[in-house]
Amino acid sequence: MAAKKDFDVVIAGGGLVGLSLAAVLGKAGFRVAVLEARQADFDWPQGSIDLRVYAITRASQSLFVDAGIWPAVQANAAPFREMRVWDASGSGDIHFDSAELGEPCLGHILESRVIEKALVDVVADLPGVSLFCPARAKAFDEQGERQQVELQDGQLLGARLLVGADGKDSMVRGYAGIHARVSDYGQQALVAVVATQYPHAETAWQRFLPTGPLAFLPLADGRCSIVWSADSGEARRLMELDDAGFCAALGEAFDHRLGEVLECGERLMLPLRRQYAERYVAPRLALVGDACHVVHPLAGQGVNLGLKDARELADTLLQARAKERDIGSLPVLRRYERARKGDNLATMLVMDGFKHLFGSRVAPLRWARNLGLNLVDAAPPVKNQIMRAAMGL
Ligand SMILES: Cc1cc2nc3c(=O)[nH]c(=O)nc-3n(C[C@H](O)[C@H](O)[C@H](O)COP(=O)(O)OP(=O)(O)OC[C@H]3O[C@@H](n4cnc5c(N)ncnc54)[C@H](O)[C@@H]3O)c2cc1C
Numbered sequence: 001m002a003a004k005k006d007f008d009v010v011i012a013g014g015g016l017v018g019l020s021l022a023a024v025l026g027k028a029g030f031r032v033a034v035l036e037a038r039q040a041d042f043d044w045p046q047g048s049i050d051l052r053v054y055a056i057t058r059a060s061q062s063l064f065v066d067a068g069i070w071p072a073v074q075a076n077a078a079p080f081r082e083m084r085v086w087d088a089s090g091s092g093d094i095h096f097d098s099a100e101l102g103e104p105c106l107g108h109i110l111e112s113r114v115i116e117k118a119l120v121d122v123v124a125d126l127p128g129v130s131l132f133c134p135a136r137a138k139a140f141d142e143q144g145e146r147q148q149v150e151l152q153d154g155q156l157l158g159a160r161l162l163v164g165a166d167g168k169d170s171m172v173r174g175y176a177g178i179h180a181r182v183s184d185y186g187q188q189a190l191v192a193v194v195a196t197q198y199p200h201a202e203t204a205w206q207r208f209l210p211t212g213p214l215a216f217l218p219l220a221d222g223r224c225s226i227v228w229s230a231d232s233g234e235a236r237r238l239m240e241l242d243d244a245g246f247c248a249a250l251g252e253a254f255d256h257r258l259g260e261v262l263e264c265g266e267r268l269m270l271p272l273r274r275q276y277a278e279r280y281v282a283p284r285l286a287l288v289g290d291a292c293h294v295v296h297p298l299a300g301q302g303v304n305l306g307l308k309d310a311r312e313l314a315d316t317l318l319q320a321r322a323k324e325r326d327i328g329s330l331p332v333l334r335r336y337e338r339a340r341k342g343d344n345l346a347t348m349l350v351m352d353g354f355k356h357l358f359g360s361r362v363a364p365l366r367w368a369r370n371l372g373l374n375l376v377d378a379a380p381p382v383k384n385q386i387m388r389a390a391m392g393l
Pocket of ligand 1: 012013014015016017018035036037038053054055056135136137138165166167168171189190191227270271288289290291297300301302303304305306
């Protein structure tokens with residue numbers, strides 16, 4: 001049998017959340033193993049844009065500063081200073097401007113692969129962090145004060161804490177017997193990179209259509225990344241259109257706010273579901289990111305919530321270590337769960353509320369949402385609160 005390698009923490013899943021947690025813990029002197037099944041290709045053609053693009057909040061930016069990747073990603077980060085949200089079936093319109101808060105921007109648009117590459121580079125330089133990639137966790141076994149993890153190639157790793165950062169179909173969650181409540185939105189998100197007639201003006205745009213929200217996110221090269229959520233049948237119809245037909249449909253759905261849509265790259269369709277785990281922790285085990293919550297992408301909060309989990313769990317472990325407490329013990333881990341569960345659930349419910357409110361064709365609801373948007377737009381204190389929450393501040 002292979003000799004067991006020993007760590008403080010084993011993180012199953014090296015997506016953005018798992019890698020960020022590893023970077024912060026590694027910098028604080030923890031011995032960390034990260035297991036990632038997928039071998040990423042960081043050799044992308046110049047001028048290409050990843051289809052996975054995120055609106056990164058100011059709170060996530062501060063985690064990236066602490067993780068040591070912000071200098072590496074900043075050149076590719078497109079700041080958005082304004083946000084415009086409006087309703088397709090009425091006159092509701094709201095405009096957020098970072099200048100009203102005295103802030104330089106509301107957040108940044110960043111490609112997933114740019115963040116991932118910077119994180120991999122940082123953890124590679126941390127002596128306490130070992131990245132096993134490609135490596136898939138195969139089995140877990142709690143053995144008294146340690147968790148044992150067996151990799152598919154037979155290697156054995158031991159740690160005081162196992163973290164499941166392995167995404168929405170989390171194997172760690174399944175191993176712990178933690179139930180996840182899943183509901184299918186019956187929608188797909190269609191993502192693509194497009195060129196528009198008029199400049200995006202460093203603004204994140206979102207139009208609520210009866211079939212689902214359509215977002216245009218401003219990219220550093222002047223193009224936009226779109227996320228068009230639609231009922232599955234409609235999404236399939238849009239996928240089947242040729243490029244010219246799709247650009248025309250997109251321009252119309254977007255109210256031609258940026259003129260004509262001139263060009264569209266590859267299109268990708270992703271199923272949307274809402275999911276939350278009933279518990280985030282068990283003895284010697286914690287879940288972070290999509291492993292414990294999946295939200296509708298309409299406000300671009302998914303990875304940002306996961307990064308808040310990573311920050312909170314890292315703080316919890318640092319405090320436990322300072323007090324010489326066992327980092328894998330349930331009372332310690334419950335502190336993390338208490339701190340994050342409420343915020344994640346509240347965000348999920350707000351996203352759901354928006355989805356249903358804006359998806360409704362019922363006249364009083366249409367009237368209420370138009371009035372609501374216009375009232376909020378005219379009430380700076382409320383608007384500023386919403387802006388701060390959206391920035392993760
Ligand atoms: C269309 C769309 C648009 C979105 N836009 C935004 C946005 O603008 N802003 C935002 O904040 N969020 C957005 N999200 C949400 C965001 O994509 C997710 O919340 C985020 O990717 C979750 O990160 P994660 O690290 O928790 O999980 P993942 O990204 O799923 O990473 C999990 C990793 O674990 C690995 N893994 C799984 N099982 C194993 C195993 N057994 N052993 C080893 N490795 C394993 C996988 O290979 C994977 O790399 C969007 C989502 C969608 C669908």
